[in-house]
Amino acid sequence: DQQVKQNSPSLSVQEGRISILNCDYTNSMFDYFLWYKKYPAEGPTFLISISSIKDKNEDGRFTVFLNKSAKHLSLHIVPSQPGDSAVYFCAAFTGGGNKLTFGTGTQLKVEL
């Protein structure tokens, strides 16, 4: 049972445009969400997070939006840069739990 879903395995965007990566979840007990970025042969690196009590969190070019009623979150990157090309994972914590549940990832390619 995939509790965190990233339905787009890949996304291609032109440099300077907005990248929007989507994530859906099924477990209503999830109350904290994170996005990780992963380059080949490296471990995931933390990018941005959001608590379920908020609907938006912004950090520089990165903004995460959370729609609790739809059980949906998205990561916006603007403007996109070639160095943003990587696999992006959505992940979630549950209250009282410490393990992260990850989505399957979206490969973002930012083209010149």
Next chain:
Amino acid sequence: GAGVSQSPSNKVTEKGKDVELRCDPISGHTALYWYRQRLGQGLEFLIYFQGNSAPDKSGLPSDRFSAERTGESVSTLTIQRTQQEDSAVYLCASSPTGATVYQPQHFGDGTRLSIL
């Protein structure tokens, strides 16, 4: 920088052999996690250590898998009698605390395990 260190970075072994993977967490991080990523899939939780508490082993896929941690330092993940389906990247992560305050986990670069 003193990030999470994993060794070996790559391991190729024959089916049926035992393997041991090592993780050195960030100094001072009390929580340590092991995950597995199979080809084309997301990260799958295996086991979690928090200080001196009993580890959360709920993600270990079979009794062939075990892990130990010495205090708040090094951890080893052992896979006995390896099978081809054990082929994956094994990732270790640590965080300052695993208590009620959520802390992002910091990952090592993983060990790529290939079972022939």
